[in-house]
Amino acid sequence: MLTIANQQFSSRLFSGTGKFASSALMQQAIAASGTELVTLALKRIDLSQGRDDILQPLLERGVKLLPNTSGARNAKEAILAANLARELLGTHWLKLEIHPDPRYLMPDPMETFEAAKELVSQGFAVLPYVHADPVLCRRLEEIGCAAVMPLASPIGSNQGLESRAFLKIIIEQANIPVVVDAGIGSPSQACEAMELGADAVLVNTAIASSADPVRMAAAFARAVECGREAYLAGLGARGVQASHTSPLTAFLGVE
Amino acid sequence: MMQLASGIVVAETQIGKVRLNEYRPEQPGFSSHFDALDTDRLRLGIYSATEADVERALRQPERLESLMALLSPAAGPYLETMAQLSVAATRKRFGANIGLYLPLYLSNLCANECDYCGFTMGNRIKRKTLNDEELAREMAIIKGRGFDSVLLVSGEHETKVGMDYFRRILPSVKQQFSHLAMEVQPLAEGEYRELVSLGLDAVMVYQETYQRRTYAAHHTRGRKSDFNWRLDTPDRLARAGVDKIGLGVLLGLDDWRLDALVMGHHLHYLERRHWRSRYSISLPRLRPCVGGVPPKVELSDRGLVQLICAFRLFSESLDISLSTRESPELRDNLFSLGVTQVSAGSATSPGGYAAPQSQLDQFEISDERTVDLVVAELQLRGLNPVFKDWERSWIAG
Numbered sequence A: 001m002l003t004i005a006n007q008q009f010s011s012r013l014f015s016g017t018g019k020f021a022s023s024a025l026m027q028q029a030i031a032a033s034g035t036e037l038v039t040l041a042l043k044r045i046d047l048s049q050g051r052d053d054i055l056q057p058l059l060e061r062g063v064k065l066l067p068n069t070s071g072a073r074n075a076k077e078a079i080l081a082a083n084l085a086r087e088l089l090g091t092h093w094l095k096l097e098i099h100p101d102p103r104y105l106m107p108d109p110m111e112t113f114e115a116a117k118e119l120v121s122q123g124f125a126v127l128p129y130v131h132a133d134p135v136l137c138r139r140l141e142e143i144g145c146a147a148v149m150p151l152a153s154p155i156g157s158n159q160g161l162e163s164r165a166f167l168k169i170i171i172e173q174a175n176i177p178v179v180v181d182a183g184i185g186s187p188s189q190a191c192e193a194m195e196l197g198a199d200a201v202l203v204n205t206a207i208a209s210s211a212d213p214v215r216m217a218a219a220f221a222r223a224v225e226c227g228r229e230a231y232l233a234g235l236g237a238r239g240v241q242a243s244h245t246s247p248l249t250a251f252l253g254v255e
Numbered sequence B: 001m002m003q004l005a006s007g008i009v010v011a012e013t014q015i016g017k018v019r020l021n022e023y024r025p026e027q028p029g030f031s032s033h034f035d036a037l038d039t040d041r042l043r044l045g046i047y048s049a050t051e052a053d054v055e056r057a058l059r060q061p062e063r064l065e066s067l068m069a070l071l072s073p074a075a076g077p078y079l080e081t082m083a084q085l086s087v088a089a090t091r092k093r094f095g096a097n098i099g100l101y102l103p104l105y106l107s108n109l110c111a112n113e114c115d116y117c118g119f120t121m122g123n124r125i126k127r128k129t130l131n132d133e134e135l136a137r138e139m140a141i142i143k144g145r146g147f148d149s150v151l152l153v154s155g156e157h158e159t160k161v162g163m164d165y166f167r168r169i170l171p172s173v174k175q176q177f178s179h180l181a182m183e184v185q186p187l188a189e190g191e192y193r194e195l196v197s198l199g200l201d202a203v204m205v206y207q208e209t210y211q212r213r214t215y216a217a218h219h220t221r222g223r224k225s226d227f228n229w230r231l232d233t234p235d236r237l238a239r240a241g242v243d244k245i246g247l248g249v250l251l252g253l254d255d256w257r258l259d260a261l262v263m264g265h266h267l268h269y270l271e272r273r274h275w276r277s278r279y280s281i282s283l284p285r286l287r288p289c290v291g292g293v294p295p296k297v298e299l300s301d302r303g304l305v306q307l308i309c310a311f312r313l314f315s316e317s318l319d320i321s322l323s324t325r326e327s328p329e330l331r332d333n334l335f336s337l338g339v340t341q342v343s344a345g346s347a348t349s350p351g352g353y354a355a356p357q358s359q360l361d362q363f364e365i366s367d368e369r370t371v372d373l374v375v376a377e378l379q380l381r382g383l384n385p386v387f388k389d390w391e392r393s394w395i396a397g
Helices: A023-033 A055-061 A075-089 A109-121 A134-142 A164-173 A187-196 A213-233 B030-035 B039-048 B051-059 B064-070 B073-094 B132-144 B163-176 B189-197 B212-218 B227-231 B233-239 B256-273 B301-314 B328-335 B371-380
Strands: A002-004 A007-009 A013-016 A037-041 A064-068 A093-096 A125-130 A179-181 A200-203 B009-012 B018-024 B097-107 B149-154 B179-183 B202-204 B219-221 B244-248 B278-282 B319-322 B341-343 B384-386
Touching: A013 A023, A013 A213, A023 A055, A023 A213, A037 A055, A055 A064, A064 A075, A075 A093, A075 A109, A093 A109, A109 A125, A109 A134, A125 A134, A134 A164, A164 A187, A187 A200, A187 A213, A200 A213, B030 B227, B030 B256, B039 B064, B039 B256, B051 B064, B051 B073, B064 B073, B064 B256, B064 B301, B073 B301, B097 B132, B097 B163, B097 B179, B097 B371, B132 B163, B149 B163, B163 B179, B163 B189, B179 B244, B189 B233, B202 B278, B212 B219, B212 B227, B227 B233, B233 B244, B233 B256, B244 B256, B244 B319, B256 B278, B256 B301, B301 B319, B301 B328, B319 B328, B328 B371, B371 B384
Parallel strands: A013 A037, A013 A200, A037 A064, A064 A093, A093 A125, A179 A200, B097 B149, B097 B341, B097 B384, B149 B179, B179 B202, B202 B244, B244 B278, B278 B319, B319 B341
Antiparallel strands: A002 A007, B009 B018
C-alpha cells in the first residue's frame, strides 16, 4: 500500500480528468485504471449551475480528489486557487502547479517553493509538480510537502522518461513519496518509472489521447503493477560480459 | 539611454551605472521587426518550395521555413499526411476538448471606412449601440444557452463605443461569464491594463492583411488606416497583462499564403518576446456583407484545411478558432482537424439574439444551427464540448 499524508492507496496509478471526449468516457477510463486519486483543474469546475459534469461522477465513484492549480502563473495565484479549492471541494489535498509559460507549461521552481512553504503552513497536503531537480525536491521535502511530483518530460508530450538520470537521484534520496508526473506516454514507460522505484505515476494525456482510452487505462494499470513488482523483486545487475546461469569456472572455488 | 545589441533599451542612472530593474523593452513592437521582413523573398520562397522542402518541414514543422513549405502549393499532395499529424498533435495537447463561445455584438457604429465590412462608416444601415437593458437581455439569452465564454464585438468608434462604455459594461459582463474576450478597436497599453483590472481575459485583433499596400487600399478612412498602430497592438496587449491574444487575417484580401506566413512570423515573434501570453488565431474567409467587396484571392476549402493543419503543426499550443462563417458541412469536418474553439448559434448584429431579424449584421453567417445541434455533432465525432475552462476569480486575488 502506498501512503501519502496518512491516506492509503492500493493503486499506484493516478490519473487526470482532462482531454477526454466526454465525461462518460472519463469515468469509464478511471474505472478501468483502478485509480484512487484523480487530479482535476479547478478552473474547469462549474458550480454555478449547481452541478458539474466532471466533479459529480468522481464524487459518486468515491475516488480521492486532487485539485490542481493549473493556470496559476505565480505563487500568489496558486495560493488563492488552493484556498478556493479547499472551500469548494472540502479537501486540503493540492497538486501545486505553477507555470508562467503557456507554451511548454514549465513549472516555475522559485514560485512553487514559495507557494509550497505558505500552503504547508496553512495545513494543506501539498504535492508539488516540479522539474526533476533533486535539490529542489529535497528542499520541498524539508518544508513539509506530502510528496513530490517531478516530471518525466514536458507535460502532455508523451516523450517518456527523458529525465531518468535525475529521477533516479530523487527517488534514491526521498523520504516522502515520489510520483512521476508529466510526459509518460506509454504503459512501458510507466512500467519503467515504477521499476526505477517511483512510488506512483500520474498519467493523463497518454490515456485520454489514445484511440481507446478505456483499454489504454487498463493497460497502464497492469504496467504499473508489473513495474512495482519488478522493483520489489530487485532487478538483476547489468553486466558488460555474458554471465552463465551455471558458471563454467565455479569449480575453481573462491580464492 | 543606450541601446544594447539585442535591441533592449537601457536607462542609465544618474551615476552612469545600469541597474537591472531599469531595463525596459523598446516600445514599437512587431512593426520594427516587420519592416525588416523581405516579403518578396517570402513570396518567392512559398512558390518555389519543393516536395523535398515539404518532407523536411513535416519532420520539424515548428520552424518558420517549415511553415513556408507547409503553406506552399507544393504541400498540396501532402494534405492527408498533414491532417493526420494535425489531429494527433491537437489531441495530444488539447485532448478531445473543443471550447464553445459566442460573440456578443455591442454596437455597429464605426468611424472607419473598410470596404469589406458591413459596419463601414459609409454604409447607410441602421446604427445601434446596446444600452444596459439590451445588454442584459442579450447576456441572459447567451447564458441560457449554456455559454460561459463570451466575445464582445463592436465596430471601431472610439468616442461613442470607447473606454467610457467599456468601463461601464465590463463589470456586469464579467459577473455573468468566466471568460471575457473582446474584439474592438485597438487601445493603448494603459487602457488595456485598466480593462484587465475589470475582468478582460482575451483580445482578438486581426491585422486583416499584412500587405501594406492592400491594407491602405481597403482601409481608406479612420484610425484603422494606421497600419503600424494595429500591428503593434499585440505587444501592447502582452505588456498590459492580457492573458490571451488573438491574431488573424481576413483571407481573401490578398494572397492568403503570404498573409498567413507573415502572421506566422508575427506569432513566432510574440511567442518569443512575450512568453507568458497565450495565443490564438482565427482564419475567417471574406464573406458577403452589405456593400462589401468580393474576395480578391479565392481560398478553397482545401486551402483552408491546409492553413489549419500548417498552423497546428507550426505551433502545438496555439488555439485555433472557427466561426459560423463556414458552412455546417465544412465545419463538421474541420472540428476534428486542429480547431480548438468554435462559436455556435451566433448572431452578428447588436441585439441579434433578442431580435434575430434586425438586418444589421456585420457579415452573413453560414452555419445557422442551434448550439444543441452543434454540440450533438461534436459529440458524435468523439469531441467534448467545453463551456467552462477558465476561472479568473482565483487568479485575481
